[in-house]
Amino acid sequence: MMTAPSNKISFIISQKGKKMLNINNFIFKLNKTTSTTKYYRCEDSRCTVTVRTDLEDNISNIKGDHCHPPEPEEIQIRVFKQVVKARAISESTSIPQIYDEEAARIGLSTLAIATLPSRGELGSTLNKARRLQTPSIHNSQLFDIPQSYTKTLKNLPFLCIDQIIKRKTRILVFASDEQLKLLFNSSVILMDGTFSSSP
DSSP: OOOGGGOOEEEEEOTTSOEEEEETTEEEEEEEEOSSEEEEEESSTTOOOEEEEETTOOEEEEESOOSSOOOHHHHHHHHHHHHHHHHHHHOOSOHHHHHHHHHHHTTOOHHHHHHOOOHHHHHHHHHHHHHHHSOOOOSSSOOOOOGGGSBOTTSOBOEEEEEEEETTEEEEEEOOHHHHHHHHTOSOOOOOSOOSOOO
16 A cells, blocks of 8 residues: 555546546546545556545545556656647647647657657547537528637738628628738739639
């Protein structure tokens, strides 16, 4: 049995958004909660180590010995994924750029770098998480455009025209001043065929 004072404790978030206990680079998942106690079990299904904490996450008991070594690299990778996912949800920065910035910033060990999923492997998960935060496309022409979509990243106007012409017909024109200058100074303008009408 281990004693609580020598344990290094932190929490990480699982892919499903659940809080997991990290004690000395061993990961524990929440097994049960009562009115006074939380019961955690080692994430490795072969391992029988259990942890009891109070509701404020103060350890009261650790029972058993691990049948496997700690995996600090796995925890580094989970923390990396957690940070990248949080940024992908809250920022409009490209996912490859977020990945590269966090990989450089977080200071991963050599072994963690070797086992780190590539940008491509994480891309679909991160894009899905970002899509879930994006407002759904409306079937009606009557909807409000969120303020964040009416400005550029430099906080300059981006929504030029928002006008209802007639019933079931609404025109939205998005462009920055820089894009409009480029358009007006061009001698040739190409258009695709997706417009039902154009000037």
